[in-house]
Amino acid sequence: MSSLDLGSPDVADPETPDPGIGVLAGITCPADLRELAVDRIPLLLAEIRAELVRHVTAAGGHLGPNLGVVELTVALHRTFRSPHDVLVWDVGHQAYVHKMLTGRLDRFGTLRQHGGLSGYPSRAESEHDLVENSHASASLAYADGLAKAFALQGCADRRVVAVIGDGALTGGMAWEALNNIASAPERPVMIVLNDNGRSYGPTVGRLAKHLGALRDGTASGNLFESLGLAYVGPVDGHDVAALERSLRAAALLRHPVVVHVVTRKGEGYGPAETDDVDRMHTISPAGPSKPGQDWTAAFGEALVRLADERPDVVAITAAMLAPTGLQAFACRHPERVFDVGIAEQHAVASAAGLAAAGLHPVVAIYSTFLNRAFDQVLMDAALHGARMTLVIDRAGLTGPDGPSHHGMWDVPLLGLVPDAKLAAPRDTTCLREQLRACAEHDGLSAIRFPRGRCGTDLPAKGRWGSAEVLLDAHDADVLVLPVGPLAVPALAAAEQLRGEGVGVRVVDPCWLQPLDPALVDGARRHRVVVTVEDNAPSGGFGESIARALRADDVRVVTLSLPEREFVPAGERGELLADHGLDAAGIAAAVRSAV
Numbered sequence: 322m323s324s325l326d327l328g329s330p331d332v333a334d335p336e337t338p339d340p341g342i343g344v345l346a347g348i349t350c351p352a353d354l355r356e357l358a359v360d361r362i363p364l365l366l367a368e369i370r371a372e373l374v375r376h377v378t379a380a381g382g383h384l385g386p387n388l389g390v391v392e393l394t395v396a397l398h399r400t401f402r403s404p405h406d407v408l409v410w411d412v413g414h415q416a417y418v419h420k421m422l423t424g425r426l427d428r429f430g431t432l433r434q435h436g437g438l439s440g441y442p443s444r445a446e447s448e449h450d451l452v453e454n455s456h457a458s459a460s461l462a463y464a465d466g467l468a469k470a471f472a473l474q475g476c477a478d479r480r481v482v483a484v485i486g487d488g489a490l491t492g493g494m495a496w497e498a499l500n501n502i503a504s505a506p507e508r509p510v511m512i513v514l515n516d517n518g519r520s521y522g523p524t525v526g527r528l529a530k531h532l533g534a535l536r537d538g539t540a541s542g543n544l545f546e547s548l549g550l551a552y553v554g555p556v557d558g559h560d561v562a563a564l565e566r567s568l569r570a571a572a573l574l575r576h577p578v579v580v581h582v583v584t585r586k587g588e589g590y591g592p593a594e595t596d597d598v599d600r601m602h603t604i605s606p607a608g609p610s611k612p613g614q615d616w617t618a619a620f621g622e623a624l625v626r627l628a629d630e631r632p633d634v635v636a637i638t639a640a641m642l643a644p645t646g647l648q649a650f651a652c653r654h655p656e657r658v659f660d661v662g663i664a665e666q667h668a669v670a671s672a673a674g675l676a677a678a679g680l681h682p683v684v685a686i687y688s689t690f691l692n693r694a695f696d697q698v699l700m701d702a703a704l705h706g707a708r709m710t711l712v713i714d715r716a717g718l719t720g721p722d723g724p725s726h727h728g729m730w731d732v733p734l735l736g737l738v739p740d741a742k743l744a745a746p747r748d749t750t751c752l753r754e755q756l757r758a759c760a761e762h763d764g765l766s767a768i769r770f771p772r773g774r775c776g777t778d779l780p781a782k783g784r785w786g787s788a789e790v791l792l793d794a795h796d797a798d799v800l801v802l803p804v805g806p807l808a809v810p811a812l813a814a815a816e817q818l819r820g821e822g823v824g825v826r827v828v829d830p831c832w833l834q835p836l837d838p839a840l841v842d843g844a845r846r847h848r849v850v851v852t853v854e855d856n857a858p859s860g861g862f863g864e865s866i867a868r869a870l871r872a873d874d875v876r877v878v879t880l881s882l883p884e885r886e887f888v889p890a891g892e893r894g895e896l897l898a899d900h901g902l903d904a905a906g907i908a909a910a911v912r913s914a915v
Contacts, residue, residue, distance in 0.1 A: 342368040342426075349424050351398040351449070362561055366391055369418055370589045372429065377417070381606035381721065382433050382440055385587040385599065386415040386486075389517050389558075393484070393582055394418040396564035397513070400572070401480055404448045407467055411460035411485040413441035413453060414603075415515070423449040433721035435891035440722055455725035456693065457520075457663045458492025460485050461512065465501050468508040480572060484513045487532055488520025488640060491662030502577050503548040511571055512550070512579045515558065517586040520640040521599040525660045536583055545579045554581030559588060598643055613774035614749060617714055620770070621646030623753045624683060624712075625653050627760055634760065635675055637661065637684045639668045645685035645714055665690050669697035669711075676707035681760055687715040688728025688769065695734050703738045703765045710759040716745075716769035717805070717855035718882070718897060723890035728769070729882050732804075733860030735767055736834055742766040743833045745805035748778040751831065771806060771855075773893060779808055781829070786839025789829045797824035799911055800847040802840075804833065804854040804862055810897070811853055813904035818911055825911065833862045841869045849914045851878045855902055858884050878914050880907065 344361050345368040348354050357365065369391050377384045395418075397408060403423070410416045420438060421429060425446065431437025442450035452463050464483035471479045489495060502510050516532055518524055524532075534540035536555050545552045551574050556567045564582065571578045586600040587593025593601035628634040628650060636650050640663045651658045661668045665686060672682035691698070691713055702709060716728040735743050742762055744755040752770065759766035781789035791808055792815050799818075803811035808829050815825040826847070830840055844850050844866065852863035863879030870877055880901055882888055888896060897903045901910060 342372060344368055345372065345421065345426065348422055348426070351403050351422060354395065354398050354422055357399075359562075362395065366395065366561070369395075369421060372421065372426075373417060374590055376429055376432060377604065379607050380430075380432055380434065381604055383414040383417070383603050384590070385593045385596070385601040387417040388590050388593055389584045389586040389588050389600075390415050390484075390515060391418050391588070392559045392561045393513070393515060393564060393584060394422065396561050396568060397482065397484070398422050399561075400565055400568040401482060404451075405478075406480040406482065407451055408449070409452050409460045409463050409467070409481070409483045410442055411483065411489045412457050413455050415484075415486075416442050416450075419449070420447075423447050433723075433890055435889070435895050437890075439890060441725065453725070455723070456690070457489040458485075458494040460489070461495050461498030461502060461510075464510045464512070465498050465508075468502075468505075468510045472508055480509070480511065482511045482513060484515055486520065487514065487516040487518065487524050487529065489663055490514065491520075491524065491526055491528060491640065492664055493666060499548060499550070503550050506549065506576055508577065509572075509575045510577045511568075512577070513568075514554075514579055514581045515584055516555070516581060517584045519586050519600065520663060521602050521644055522640075522642055522660075524662070525640070526662050532581075535581060549577075551576050551578035552581065553578060555583045556581065558582040558584030598648075611774050613776050616752070616770045616773065616775055617644070617646040619749045619752055619775055620685075620712060620714070620756070621649045623756050625649050626753075627757060628654055628657065631681065631760065633679065633681045635659065635680050635682050637668050637672050637675075637682055639663055639665045639686060639690065641685070641687070645687070645712070647685050665694040666697050669694040670701040672709050673697070673701040673705060673707045676702070676709045677705065682709045683712055683760075684709065685712045685714065687726070688713045688717075688731045689715065689719075689726050691731055692734065698735070698765070699738055703741060706740075706764055708763060709765060710756070710762075711765075711767040712756075713767055713769040715772045717771045718888065718893050719772045720893045720896070721890045724887035727882075727888050728771075729856045729888065731767075731769055732833060732854065732856045732862060736860045736865065738765065740764050741834065744768040744831060745833055746770055746831075747803075747806050747808040747829050749775045750778050751829075755831070769805070771893070776806065776809060779812070779829075785828060785843040786837040787832050788837055788840040788843070789831055790826070791829055792825070792827040794819070794824040794826050797826040798848040799823065799825045799915060800844055800850045801825055801827045801907065801911070802830055802844070802850065802852045802862075802866065803827065804830070804852075804856075807853045807855065807902060810902065810904040811907055814907035814911065817904065817908045821912075823911065823915060830862065834865065836865055836869055841866075844870060845873050845875060847875060849876045849878065849911070851880065851907065851910055851914065853880045853902060853907055855882055855897065855900070857882055876914055878910055880910055
C-alpha cells in the first residue's frame with residue numbers, strides 16, 4: 322500500500338479525540354470488529370495508522386513494529402475470539418493496535434505515561450492481555466504451557482495463537498519451545514510468524530536466509546515441516562482477506578502449525594519506511610532534544626577510541642547494534658563486531674570463548690536483558706576467569722518502558738559473581754576512564770549507566786583510593802555515597818543541607834564492587850552514611866556498605882528502589898522522585914537520620 326500523507330506529526334494534540342476515526346471509534350471490543358462490514362476495513366486500517374502516528378510521534382514509543390502489524394492484528398481478532406481464544410504477543414511492543422481494538426482507544430493518549438497505558442500488554446489493563454514479560458522469544462513457551470493446560474482441563478475449543486517475529490525466532494527459548502510443540506501433534510498451537518526481516522536492524526544468521534528462501538520460493542526444504550509442524554504461507558501480511566483465509570485454514574488443521582506472514586516494518590508511513598537504521602522501531606517524544614551527550618553515544622565513541630589502540634578488543638551485541646552504541650564501532654572495525662541475534666546467553670558464552678582465545682570481548686547489552694544471561698556470566702565467564710567486559714546500558718530506572726525494562730537487578734546479580742569488578746560512571750570523563758580500566762582488568766569487569774543524557778562533568782576534589790570526593794566539608798559527620806549520575810541530586814541535596822547547618826560530604830564510589838578499603842575506612846569517620854542507588858536493595862551497593870560497617874558505630878541509610886516490587890512506567894525524573902532518589906528525597910533522608 323502507499324504511504325499515508327499524515328502531515329506534520331507534531332501538529333496533532335494527543336489529548337484531543339480525532340474526529341476522523343469514525344470506524345475505529347465504533348470498535349469497543351473484538352466482537353465489534355468481527356461484525357464490521359468488509360468494505361469498511363480499508364478505512365479502519367487507515368484510521369488505525371493515523372492514530373498510531375498521531376500518538377506515538379507525540380509521546381514516543383514503538384512506531385515501526387505497530388505500523389507493520391495493523392492488518393495482521395485486525396485479521397487475528399476477526400478470526401479468533403479473544404479472550405476465549407488466547408493471543409500471545411512475543412515481546413508485546415507491537416501490541417498497540419491490539420490495545421486499540423480491545424477497548425482502550427479512549428486511553429491511547431496516555432500510552433507509556435506515568436499512570437497511563439503500558440507500552441506492552443498488561444494484565445491489569447485488559448482480559449485480552451495474558452503475557453506481559455516484554456522479553457523476546459518467550460511467547461512459544463507460554464503457548465506450549467497454555468495448550469497443555471487447556472488439554473488437561475478439557476477445553477479443546479480454546480485456541481492458543483502465538484505471534485512471534487523472525488527476530489525473536491533467533492532466540493534459544495523459541496527453539497526449545499518449538500521442540501516441545503512439535504512433539505505434541507494433538508495440541509494445535511498456532512504460531513504466527515511475523516516475518517519482516519528485522520528485529521531492530523536486519524535479522525542475522527542462517528535462519529534469516531532460510532526464511533528469505535521460503536518467502537521467494539527458492540527453499541529446497543522447509544525447516545518447520547522437518548520438525549513435524551504444519552506450514553501455511555507465505556502470506557501477504559498487508560492483505561486482511563488473505564490473512565483471514567490462511568488463519569482459518571490453519572485452524573482447521575487441528576495440528577501445531579506455523580503461519581508464515583510477511584510484513585513490512587513501518588508500513589504506510591513514509592518516514593518509517595525509509596528509515597534504514599530500524600524503520601522507526603522506537604522513537605522519542607516530540608519536542609526539543611535535551612542538552613548533553615547521550616550515554617549510549619558516549620560509550621560508543623569511547624569504545625572506538627579504545628579499539629583503535631587495542632586490536633584485541635572485539636564487540637558483541639544481541640541484535641541491538643545501534644541501540645547499544647556499537648554502530649560507529651561496526652563502521653570502523655566491521656570484522657571485529659558480532660551480532661548474534663536475540664540470544665543473550667549465547668552472546669556471553671561466545672564472548673567467553675573469544676576471551677579464551679586471547680581477545681578482549683566487550684558485550685554491549687541492556688541491563689534488563691543481562692538477567693537472561695546470568696548463568697553464562699557466572700559459569701562460562703567468571704568461573705573461567707574470562708577477561709571480558711559487560712557494558713550495561715539502560716541501568717537503573719529507564720522510564721516509560723515500564724517494569725520489564727527497568728535495569729534494577731544488575732548490581733545485585735553481579736554482586737554474586739566472584740572477582741567481578743563493577744563500575745558506575747557519573748559523567749562522560751568517568752565513563753571513558755572506567756571503560757579503559759575494565760579493558761585492562763585481568764578478569765570479568767562491567768560498567769553500568771542509565772538511559773538519557775550525561776550532563777556536565779563533575780570534577781573530583783580529592784580521592785579515597787579509587788573513590789572520588791565531590792564535595793568536602795571539614796565539619797561533616799554525614800557522608801553521602803551516590804551511585805553513578807545520582808551524584809547530581811546528591812550534590813544538590815548537600816547544598817540544601819549546608820544552608821540548614823548540616824555538614825555533608827559527597828563521595829562517588831566509582832567502583833561498586835569490590836568495595837575499596839579506602840572508601841570503607843573513610844566512611845567509618847562519619848556518624849551517618851547515606852547510600853543512593855536506583856536498583857534493588859538486596860545485594861546492592863548500600864547493603865555492601867552496611868555489611869562492611871556493621872561492627873562500627875555508624876548509622877547506614879540505604880536509599881534504593883523498593884524491595885520485592887516491580888516499578889511501573891514513568892519518566893525517569895518522576896520515578897526518582899517517587900522513590901526518594903531526587904535531591905528532595907536525599908535531603909529528607911539525611912534530616913531524618915541526624
